[in-house]
Amino acid sequence: MNIEIPNRNSRDLAASVEPTTGPGVALQDIAEALTKYRLALIFGWQDVAQRYRRSRVGAFWLTLNMAVFIGALGLIFGTLFQSDMREFLPYLCAGIISWGFISTCLSEGCTAFSSSDGIILQVRMPLFTHILRTLWRNVIIFAHNIVIFPVLALILGRGINFNIIWAVPGFLLVCMNLAWVMLILAILCARFRDMTQVVTNVLQVLFYATPIMWMVKILPDHVSRAFIEWNPFYHFIELVRAPLLGHAPTALDWGIPIAFAIAGWGIAIAFFGKYRWRVAYWL
Template sequence: MGFYYKSGSVTYFEAFATSLQELCKALRDYPLILAFGWLDIKKKYNRSVLGPFWITLYMGIVIATLGAIFGQVLHLPLREYLPFLTLGCIVWGFIASVLKESCSVFATSEGIIKQLSLSPFFYLLRLFWRNLVIFFHNLLIFPLVCVVVSCPIEIVSLLIIPGFIILCVNLFWLSIVISFLCARYRDCKQLVDAFVLILFYVSPVIWMPTALSPKSSVFILAPNPAYHLISIVRSPLLGMYPSPASWLISLVMGCLGMVFALCVFGKYRRFLSYWL
């Protein structure tokens, strides 16, 4: 039973409307989602002294190591490069974690899905909340870096709020599509892992956009959605305004992607238990 659907059974408009109603209903159960997401974190770090802050410590060590090495290799001043690298690693870690965990979000909850009538949105929102907690833990590294390299935080940093919301919308619709795709075709997990790795290398996470020539930027950065999503979150905290193109591309991608993902959810959610 693949991505096949009988003509006329459910229109895309009906699928979208049903999915939107189900999403709103799932969001009303946010206390349960928050509790289960936090329980996932506590379970993972059971009997650990630092708990989820082990991830923050690990991220801090990685950033310090990469900053010391690549700062020398790329001949960049530490005051300029270290904040850039810190935010790049933190934001990318959030993106990569959501995308990769979306591949197995339904498979790991197979027993619950087949026994309880919880909405699939419950498992996706639970995954998202869990990664949000880790993201904000890791974000504590940035103020420390700013103190070390004497990097001021300016008023433009407030633009991180709309930027981060747009990033989350894009990641959420991607998690919906990836989770359903991987539930039906298990081999897609390997494709997603490979895609995330390639996207990391072609995105300015550890290297700066200024390292590219204007001609190369047109072919590497302009069509790269990850670059625009990272930029609207990272640039404000670095005291810079993201380009209008990054705002526009990220916003349009989020709106169109969410509509597409809700249509996919509405048309194929009833097949989920059979695929598992």
């Protein structure tokens, strides 16, 4: 009995096993993750709850720690810069809380895939769900920490006007930018684990280079402010800090984050579409 085996050349064989790549794959994964957003919400909430399980204060330990940190920095740097505490403390509080959210999202974004390797290797789930999970976890922490600002404003006798409404779309725009950066970092750090330390060191430098603990107006006149105006992290923080302080963000504060979101998502979708299928092998 003769069995006829179909003749397939190596190119046909390679095509049959070649994984599907491209922006379409990335968009499909992201769309599926957004459709199943409840998975990310549940996982993110459990991450915070598990960290403070059996604690009487719970997640508000984050708020207490942040309040002590802001108070210590305010006392030290306010004295060094001879600043008016009624002006400096709210500025520092809003900046520290906003920066804490941004830096933690980016640093934890590096391990978004590698820390979820068990789920990725055993359960069919959109990879972008793990990015949303990390982002949502830090949104919860941000919500706990931001409680400090109105309490501090009340103690210092500072009023809050209607410009605070701008903080909501500003915060959403910040989250949009963080999501694409976290997606790229998660892929890179899944392949190159040393990148996590590189990102940590870069964030430490940016912390001191961004007006968070110091105010722009204290810079001498001869110092160029270009490094501030073109620092995207400064504008990310201003989108949240300026409304909290009673000012509307400037056109530049909106323009640079919007431009970064458009260009960044285009790059992230192309990058994710090309390397998505390799993430499981790198874990």
